[in-house]
Amino acid sequence: MSDLDKIRGSIPPIVTPIRGDAVDYDAYAELVEFQVNNGSHGVLVNGTTAEPSTLTIAERNRLVDIAVEVTNSKIPVVAATGSQSLAETEKLTAHAVAAGVAALLIVTPYYIRPPQRGLVQFYLRIAEQHETPWMIYHIPGRTAINVTLDSMQEIREKSPHFVGMKHAVNDLGFATECLEHLGDDFKIFVGLEELSFPMMTIGACGLMNAVGNLRPNVLVEMCEAVWNSDLPTGRSLHQRLLEINQSVFFDTNPIPIKYMMKKLGIMPTNEHRLPMLSATPELERRLDGVLERAGLLEDAAA
Numbered sequence: 001m002s003d004l005d006k007i008r009g010s011i012p013p014i015v016t017p018i019r020g021d022a023v024d025y026d027a028y029a030e031l032v033e034f035q036v037n038n039g040s041h042g043v044l045v046n047g048t049t050a051e052p053s054t055l056t057i058a059e060r061n062r063l064v065d066i067a068v069e070v071t072n073s074k075i076p077v078v079a080a081t082g083s084q085s086l087a088e089t090e091k092l093t094a095h096a097v098a099a100g101v102a103a104l105l106i107v108t109p110y111y112i113r114p115p116q117r118g119l120v121q122f123y124l125r126i127a128e129q130h131e132t133p134w135m136i137y138h139i140p141g142r143t144a145i146n147v148t149l150d151s152m153q154e155i156r157e158k159s160p161h162f163v164g165m166k167h168a169v170n171d172l173g174f175a176t177e178c179l180e181h182l183g184d185d186f187k188i189f190v191g192l193e194e195l196s197f198p199m200m201t202i203g204a205c206g207l208m209n210a211v212g213n214l215r216p217n218v219l220v221e222m223c224e225a226v227w228n229s230d231l232p233t234g235r236s237l238h239q240r241l242l243e244i245n246q247s248v249f250f251d252t253n254p255i256p257i258k259y260m261m262k263k264l265g266i267m268p269t270n271e272h273r274l275p276m277l278s279a280t281p282e283l284e285r286r287l288d289g290v291l292e293r294a295g296l297l298e299d300a301a302a
Contacts, residue, residue: 003076003102004133004163006041006042006076006102007042007076007078007102007103007133007163007187007205007206008041008187008205008206008223009040009041009042009205009206009207009220009223009224010040010041010042010206010207010209010212010216010219010220010222010223011040011041011042011043011044011076011078011189011206011207011208011212012035012040012043012044012207012208012209012210012211012212012213012216012219013044013047013048013049013050013080013208013209013210013212013213014028014031014032014035014043014044014045014047014049014050014067014213015031015049015050015051015210015213015254015257015258015261015267016028016050016051016052016055016063017031017267017268017269017271018269018271018272018273019268019269019271020271021271021273023055023059023062023063024268024269025062025063025066027267027268027269028063028066029066029069029070030267031213031266031267032066032067032070032071033070034216034266035075035212035216036070036071036074036075038216038217038220039216039217039220040075040212040216040219040220041075041076041206041220041223042075042076042077042078042102043067043071043075043076043077043078044078044079044080044105044208045060045063045064045067045077045078045079045080045101046060046063046064046079046080046081046092047080047105047137047208048080048139048142048168048253048254049210049213049253049254049257050063050080050254051254051272051273051276052080052083053083054272054273054274054276057088057091057092060081060092061092061095061096061099064077064079064095064096064099064101065099067079068099068100068101076101076102076103077101077102078101078102078103078104078105078135078208079092079096079099079101079103079104079105080104080105080106080107080137081093081095081096081104081105081106082105082106082107082108082109082137083107083109083110084109084110084111084112085109086109086122086125086126089106089109089126090125090126090129093106093126093129093130094129094130096132097130097132101132102132102133103132103133103134103135103163104130104132104133104134104135105134105135105136105137105166105208106123106126106134106135106136106137107136107137107139107142107143108136108137108138108139108140108143108145108147109122109143109145110142110143110144110145111143111144112145113144113145114145116147116148116150116151119145119147119151120151120154120155123136123155123159123162124155124158124159127155127159127161127162128159131161132161133161133163134159134161134162134163135162135163135164135165135166135187135189136152136155136162136164136165136166137165137166137168137191138165138166138167138168138169138191139166139168139169139191140169141168141169142168146169147165149174149177149178149181152165152178152181152182153181153182156182156186163185163186163187164186164187164188164189164205165178165186165187165188165189166188166189166190166191166208167188167189167190167191167192167199167204168191168192169191169192170192170195172195172198172199172202175188175199175202175203175204176202176203179202179203184203187205187206188203188204188205189204189205189206189207189208190204190206190207190208190209191208191209192209193209193210193211193241193244193245193246193248194242194245194246196209196219196222196238196241196245197222197226197234197235197237197238200222200223200226200234201226201231201234206223207219207222207223209245210248210253210254210257211241211244211245211248211257213254213257213261213266214244214257214260214261214264214266214296215241215244215296218237218240218241219241221233221237222234222237222238222241225237240294243290243293243294244290244294247260247286247287247290250283250286250287251279251283252276255272255276255277255278255279255283256279256283256287258270258271258272258278258279259278259279259283259284259287260287260290260291260296263284263287263288263291263297264291264296264297
């Protein structure tokens with residue numbers, strides 16, 4: 001497989017461990033190693049689940065460096081380097097490229113709500129500064145802006161190393177249109193947990209889902225089932241994950257994920273930086289029920 005072909009499958013967005021309002025880099029390295037040891041096809045650094053808007057540029061860059069070092073080329077590292085600021089995005093992107101990441105994921109500038117022509121020029125300005133494969137992070141629920149198919153096509157025509165997108169919106173039709181007009185080699189990663197299996201069956205190449213922080217192996221198995229045309233197995237795995245997938249949105253992501261990771265002993269704390277806060281006691285009890293019904297509490301005890 002070429003390096004670009006390896007960018008597929010389950011690539012979980014790793015959470016950022018916080019201890020006493022500081023980033024716990026040692027715990028982060030352990031989380032990356034956890035993904036390697038559990039068969040994930042790659043790791044995503046500084047995705048939404050990492051709470052990047054609460055981190056400094058230096059902290060985000062350090063997380064990229066750790067992921068590249070820990071994975072040691074065993075699996076691809078995808079770095080999310082976008083922000084609402086062009087200058088900040090350029091700095092984050094330059095660092096990730098120099099660190100040797102396999103690909104970049106650049107979110108649509110949030111809050112600003114730019115016109116489509118502004119989005120196109122924003123992406124092309126960044127793309128002309130490097131040759132690393134890059135993707136658009138399409139998450140209008142957070143950014144308040146959609147990327148149109150026409151914009152995607154223009155960017156694809158003018159930036160040969162624009163290779164795909166993370167699609168975090170409930171719109172299977174748009175995913176199909178992108179594959180039809182941009183080619184079957186256009187990489188679409190699923191960004192909404194409940195659409196993991198359906199979107200893969202229509203052509204998505206993989207998943208970038210927060211639940212991969214909890215159950216990396218199940219998401220790996222689902223991807224491989226689809227690749228092997230074993231749809232009954234893929235559907236069965238999708239059903240097994242249903243309640244866990246839903247629990248991600250019991251509160252703002254990654255509040256539920258961080259609590260469940262701490263409960264299962266995957267990381268030592270579930271702290272956040274303001275304006276995010278840890279799970280309430282009521283949410284903890286609700287999530288404990290999810291973990292118990294999924295059999296994960298028994299697995300952790302064992």
